[in-house]
Amino acid sequence: MTRALRLNKGIEQGVLDLLKFLLDSGKVKGVFTLNKINSNGDVSYSIITRSSDLDSAVPFFPLMPANAGKLLSRFTLKGGTKEPIVAVVKPCELRAFVELIKREQGSLENIFFISLTCGGVYPLKTEVDGTIKEDIPKYWDAVSKGEILGDLRPACRGCTEFKPHTADITFDVIGSKDLDKQSIAFLNTEKGEELAKGMKGEFLEKELDSKKLNEFKIKRESEKKKLFDELNIKMNGMDGLIDIFGKCIGCHGCMRVCPICYCKLCEFESPDAEYKPSTFETELKKRGGVRIPPGIIYYQLGRLTHIGISCVGCGACDDVCPMDIPVSTIFKKVGESVQKLFDYVPGRDVEEKIPLVTFEKEEFKDVEE
């Protein structure tokens, strides 16, 4: 039995109270969370150290201005934090951070995680046009009913990994009634229990309702299937790929926001990727023409081989794509098939090795001819 803590406050206020308690009691020295940064209500991730500044925090705001996994990696790249910090992140952000830890791009030292069974986030455009503010009540209503809103990020609509794997504290929101009046936090680890100790609320022995979550997973799975079917890139060959990626303007935004793409100098931005005059000449002779900038398909396929194995499906890539290419759906589809090959779930466990840096002697006999 996992211990759980029932708070007599709605979900948004409940988690805020918990964070304030953690800061006030000195159990943590900082809180990494989403914050409203101006009167417009724009949000961004920040680390807050004074509980009075937490009034502007919106920990479970359904928006992902950047994948927090990537941000935490930058924060801890040169060494872990000395003071204990609690980070409120979404499951895919936590998984991304774990993947980065495996790549030695950060440290878990002194960071504790609060997460939730995630209902998904809205696209960034909704913050630009301001519609997200009106959507919040609708969002929590749909989450508590276990419904999937059609205007969420496509990656979120089809996400089946909505339950955090390694969070210390998990708030149960999907399919939870009375989210505006009460909230339940599951204390998954010893550290989680220790953090919650002394907090005002009712302590219970309880498990996450797996039946409820499975029902929700089925809904998400059918939504995912719909997304994959719409994409229908299979069997279209190179022409299909050109259809999808042809309008790519080569901004490499998808690479920049991708939590798994951590290289400081990307292969595809290095001088190696530039065409020399002689390359242009050969290409022109061979093909009778060449796309400028060249290498769009090379970039996308190459990035698939680089990060497909660890793609957490957060959807940041197609959210930033100015040409509305369904990048995340493609990466999720291909990534999942590769991950299945190695029975790997990115970010499931920090001890689990990335499949490409390990091997078994007796395997994949069928790939050799």
Added chain:
Amino acid sequence: MLKSESDMEKNNGFMPKIVAFLCNWCSYAGADLAGTSRIKYPPSILPIRVMCSSRVDPLFLIKAFLNGADGVLVAGCHPGDCHYEKGNYYARRRFAMLKKIVEEVGLEPDRFRLSWISASEGTKYAKVATEFTEKIKKLGENSTKKKIFL
């Protein structure tokens, strides 16, 4: 070599171009042995010597394919015989991943091949070269070769 290539082309119409990444310690020596033993095999293979099959980044294979190679071969020491002890095990995983990706995006995984050829297997090298060439001939030319908007 050039003469025989043009002869073959006259006969069959199409002689594939196969880029082969051969590991220095086994497969390249195997290819050498095929040559010194005067074993016959088609002139379709364009060998690139690498120190180990694990040196082959999946990106190399994609690049070769997009630049118009009709087939791409990776060859290394047999499992357990790697000069660096475990390089070919990593190569095998990468290759399995690449094949899956190629298949999922709707390209032709059959244009990619991984084979283990030891330094003493000149005949196997010739066999792999012949088989793979025949297979590619059946698949036909890599259509990517003529595409402009890549």
